Amino acid sequence: MKKYYRFFGGFLKAQEKWLNQMAEKGYRLDRTGKLSYEFTKCKPGEYQYCIDFVAGQSDQKVKDYKAFLEELGYQVFYKNINLNLSVGKVRWRPYGKGTGQIAVNPGNYNKELLIVEKKNDGRCFELHTTNEDRVLYYKALRNARLTVAVLFLIFSIISFIQAQSFSKGVIGFGLLAILLLIPAFLYQTQMLYFSKKSSIEEE
Amino acid sequence: MRDNVKGGALTEVTFFILLALYEKMHGYGIMQFVEEKTGGRLILGAGSLYGALNNLQEKGWISPVDDGKGRKKEYIITELGREVAKAELLRMKELVITAEQIIGGDLE
The missing domain is CATH 1.10.287 (Helix Hairpins)
Incomplete structure (x- = not known):
């Protein structure tokens, strides 16, 4: 078990790159915290990572999407995009869709990103292809x-x-x-x- | 999704999903179907597939299969979906005829 402290904020590509570099070195993501990433050992290059931005969608929709990804055999982690440590929070997201305009903690607040892990099959891993x-x-x-x-x-x-x-x-x-x-x-x-x-x- | 029933062309991904679902299938099966049938030219990302499946469900072209157990969601094409797929095949045939008249059927 190895714990790293990193904060990438809105730099999604940088975060994705770092996770993929860790995977190449033989570290697989096990847990995410607000600022922390915990890794367990794996074979170098065994896994690939991709990050999806899901803020603005309702909690229910994100859960449904997460379940869909998990059915495909992917491992999915929630990740916060900002730093906010308060609990019992309600946020208005004017850019959201429908009920996705309301973000609550506990709920979909601090779960703006999904980190998706796939077993490396030698092909490039992308979620959005069309x-x-x-x-x-x-x-x-x-x-x-x-x-x-x-x-x-x-x-x-x-x-x-x-x-x-x-x-x-x-x-x-x-x-x-x-x-x-x-x-x-x-x-x-x-x-x-x-x-x-x-x-x-x-x- | 730009597809519409009134004679508009389907996107390649839409058409492939409809074709895949002539037999009931779950998401992974659809991804494999598309990859296999295009010889790996078209690889469908999970996020795009998810969006497409939701759109096609809303249109009533496909529907989830209720197996009563397990969460693994399978989908199947609906009657409306079959009609749309047939219309697309017809459109493509006409397009092929026009293209062959102009380009010629001999592709060397």
């Missing part, structure tokens, strides 16, 4: 980032109206908004790429 589905996936990621960026932008504007000058609050919120717009923009680019592709070809 262009249409990829569009939806990147759209969900974009909307999550964009929502928060817009909220920070609104805070910044409100602070400006109140202070009538570029106070710390105005600049702080403004910078956060810009920072969050970067991943939103990158996801948007991906989304458009696959959207364009899907009108010509399917795979």
